[in-house]
Amino acid sequence: MNQKKTIPTLIVLGSGGHTTEMFRLLSGTDMNVYKPRYYTIASTDKMSATKMNEFEQNTLKDMNVSFINRSRHVGQSYFSSIFTTLLAFFTVIPLVYRIKPKLILVNGPGTCIPIVIASLLLSIFFLIDRPKIVFVESICRVESLSLTGKILQYLPVHILVQWPQLSKLYPKTQYIGRLV
Known part of the structure; x- marks a missing residue:
């Protein structure tokens, strides 16, 4: 029997609308391909953890979750967020190294920045294969x-936008139409 190839996927959840949009996006995918799924959630984000459990209720064997430091808290100054982002970066390096994702899917929370940078640096040093x-x-x-x-x-990231005018303003983006 021919078994489908699976893609270890790291998904970064963010509070509020980011999580809602991510699960709308994921609901249109073949979850048998994107597994195992590794979710990362800011340690203070209880709502995303609840939504993840609801979404994954039938496939818990194919997913894992890690709670990480938040890069920037709501209302935090940009200057002080430099330090919290650095802290988050150093705490996600071992996580990304352990997971070795082939795909990293993000949609906006600042928490994804340290994960993206950690994955790129680990791949530069040949510690992991460079993920998409x-x-x-x-x-x-x-x-x-x-x-x-x-x-x-x-950074070498595929940036997908849902409005055509954004792809005209930002040439490194790709307009894909409305997804969520």
């Missing part, structure tokens, strides 16, 4: 990229 990194910009970003999108456009 896909960033899906939020549907609510109509006129400009989010801060996360603006940062990721300088």
Whole structure:
């Protein structure tokens, strides 16, 4: 019998709308291909953990979850977020090394920045194979990229946008239409 190839996938969940959009996106995928699924959630984000459990209720054997430090708290200054992002970065390096994802799927929370950078650095040093990194910009970003999108456009990341005017403003993005 021919068995389907699976893709170890790291999914970064963020609070509120980011998590809702991520699960809308995932609901249109073949979950038998994207497994095992490794979710990362900020340690203070209880709502995303609840939504993940609801979404994965029938496939718990194919998924894992890790709680990580938040890069930036709501209302935190950009200056002080440099330090919390560095802390998050150093705590996710062993996580990314252990998981060795082939695909990293992110959609906006700042928590994804340390994960993306850690995966790229680990691949530069040949400690993991370089994963495909896909960033899906939020549907609510109509006129400009989010801060996360603006940062990721300088890295080897596939940036997908849901509004055509964004792909005209930001040439490194790809317009894919409305996903969520």
